Amino acid sequence: MFMMDVYQILKEKGIILPSPPPKGGIYSPVMNFSTNLLYCSGCGCDIGDGKSFVGKLGREFTIEQGQEAAYNCVLNLLANLDAKLGDLNRIKKFVKILAFVNSTEDFEQQPMVVNGGSKLLLDIFGSEAGLPARTAVGCNTLPDGIACEMEVLLEIKDL
Template sequence: MKMADVYAKMKELGVTLPEPPAKGGIYTPVQEFGDKLLYCSGCGPAIGEENVIGTLGKDLTVEDGQKAARNCALNLLANLHDKLGDLNRIKRFVKVLGFVRSADDFQQQPQVINGGSQLILDLFGEEKGLPARTAIGTNATPGGIACEIEVLVEYE
């Protein structure tokens, strides 16, 4: 069975890929390893001039965090598109790791990272887009961003 075209699904959902984010240090945005695996360095929520800065449970709501996580996923997809040339080459998302800048008593990190996971699921479907996942809280993030997400994918 031929899977749906990711770009057609993006168009249907009104999703536009941003430009790949500028690197924030000395690293490779997407590193190939093993047999058709890609490790994607963590991406934050900045898209163009838009960014989500703040601490969940203090000055940001879960909904704010979900928007930030969705933007992180868009940036990751932009980097993957840049590396692969075609997101339809993604065989499956293997792992998602999300870091959420959190107040000491904030415990809804999984709900925040759902903002990015939902986008991946919506675009790629359950078979490809429902990976293993970890969502953890941290007291600080680069530039005070609400969250940062990294992924591991297998491609064809």
């Protein structure tokens, strides 16, 4: 089971969480749906650093660029979780990732793109807590034309 301090791991890896992303509608960014289960609404890939991931995989972006977009989605998810929980060390395990990749009709490497976000969870939380079940879906468009959007379900520890 994961035991290291999440914030120490982030520091060691040089990872800085962005501010929680602004909501794109009327919804809750993170919602408890059981005593120890959370659902995180989909987050896009804009982390406020001025780098835009607007466009499609298979046309504007390579797999590697898509992986960076997916990585940023996870950073935004973690920022929302940090704001909700107050401590990312309360995370017991990630249960499921659902990822949407804005891609051309002939692009078929959505799972490779989403690996960019999955690897970040693995690197921070380890294989037992950071490797959830996953679905990677290609779609014809996403809000504001972003390249990737991801949501997660996770279990938190008892207080």
